Amino acid sequence: MRLNSMTSNILHQMLYSEINVVYYPTFGLFDHILYLTDNNFFVFAENLKSCSENCRCLNASFVDLYNYDIACANSILSYKKQCVQLSQSFNLNPIIFEHNLPDATLKKEDRFILNEDLKSVKKVFFDATVNKAWGFNNSVLYDYGIPLDKLFSIPNVEKVKNILISGSDQSNGQVLANQLKQHFESNSELKCDILTSVSQANIEDINKLFNQYEIFIDLNNRPIDCLCAAASGLYVVGLSNLKNLNNVPNISQANTVQDITNIVTNLNNQNINIEQTHKYIDEHFNFSKFKNIISSIFKNIKREAKVL
Numbered sequence: 001m002r003l004n005s006m007t008s009n010i011l012h013q014m015l016y017s018e019i020n021v022v023y024y025p026t027f028g029l030f031d032h033i034l035y036l037t038d039n040n041f042f043v044f045a046e047n048l049k050s051c052s053e054n055c056r057c058l059n060a061s062f063v064d065l066y067n068y069d070i071a072c073a074n075s076i077l078s079y080k081k082q083c084v085q086l087s088q089s090f091n092l093n094p095i096i097f098e099h100n101l102p103d104a105t106l107k108k109e110d111r112f113i114l115n116e117d118l119k120s121v122k123k124v125f126f127d128a129t130v131n132k133a134w135g136f137n138n139s140v141l142y143d144y145g146i147p148l149d150k151l152f153s154i155p156n157v158e159k160v161k162n163i164l165i166s167g168s169d170q171s172n173g174q175v176l177a178n179q180l181k182q183h184f185e186s187n188s189e190l191k192c193d194i195l196t197s198v199s200q201a202n203i204e205d206i207n208k209l210f211n212q213y214e215i216f217i218d219l220n221n222r223p224i225d226c227l228c229a230a231a232s233g234l235y236v237v238g239l240s241n242l243k244n245l246n247n248v249p250n251i252s253q254a255n256t257v258q259d260i261t262n263i264v265t266n267l268n269n270q271n272i273n274i275e276q277t278h279k280y281i282d283e284h285f286n287f288s289k290f291k292n293i294i295s296s297i298f299k300n301i302k303r304e305a306k307v308l
Helices: 005-015 029-035 059-064 076-088 108-117 128-134 172-189 203-210 223-231 257-265 274-284 287-303
Strands: 020-023 040-044 055-058 069-073 093-098 121-123 139-141 163-166 193-196 216-220 233-240 251-253
Touching: 005 059, 005 076, 029 223, 029 287, 055 059, 055 287, 069 287, 076 093, 076 108, 093 287, 121 128, 121 287, 128 139, 128 223, 163 172, 172 193, 172 257, 203 223, 216 257, 223 233, 223 251, 223 274, 233 257
Parallel strands: 020 040, 020 069, 040 055, 069 093, 093 121, 121 139, 163 193, 163 216, 216 233, 233 251
Antiparallel strands: none
């Protein structure tokens, strides 16, 4: 007979070295990178296909079949809804990865209350601008890591189209992506596709997809997506102004949609020096370093006494 979930999880946390993470995904490329850290990830979701061998997508009927150590959210604002009850009922220490600036509608007093409520929860940031904007206690700042053995320019692959636009899941983001597509195809005779989701593809297929295009436009404000596309040999234009993309070869940051169109129009068959890009990424976004940091954080959180 299986022990109740809380007791079983406590024993697993004490006796086993493997780390089992209940994970709430971004549905972006960060998930694929994180799954390469060799820990075990469990996503509680109906009708979601796993994109990695060490990530299991479970519906409610199968949740009790496994033991868990950590609950991991990818947003400060979604943490309470996703992790608080689960963390208490399953005896899991939580962690939050935060990738985005605070919403402009979030008031200063609301951030103060959130900071107080989450002071015992470890927060991991990946950009200095984002970290400073939140200003939360119990936070650490690290760089992303890009696996250059998985994301690279494939020799002799024909570029079938010019531009791949990563459109937001939100309706206004999709409208913007379609408007850009129409603009480039009508005014510049550039062939474009819109990428809406990579959540159920594996990282090898994502690299093959990237290699079919020349330019990647990110409308999601996801620096890690930009870095992955650059590693695969594309010229990248991101709709953001975050510090961790400054000085990266073959990446331009835009503040407005007009900036995006101007940058793309003026590229004129930009010659990509993939060796230079990989050298910079390896020095500043080294995957082995990232993997060791994440594994160390997970290990420490797993061993911490649960704060009730």
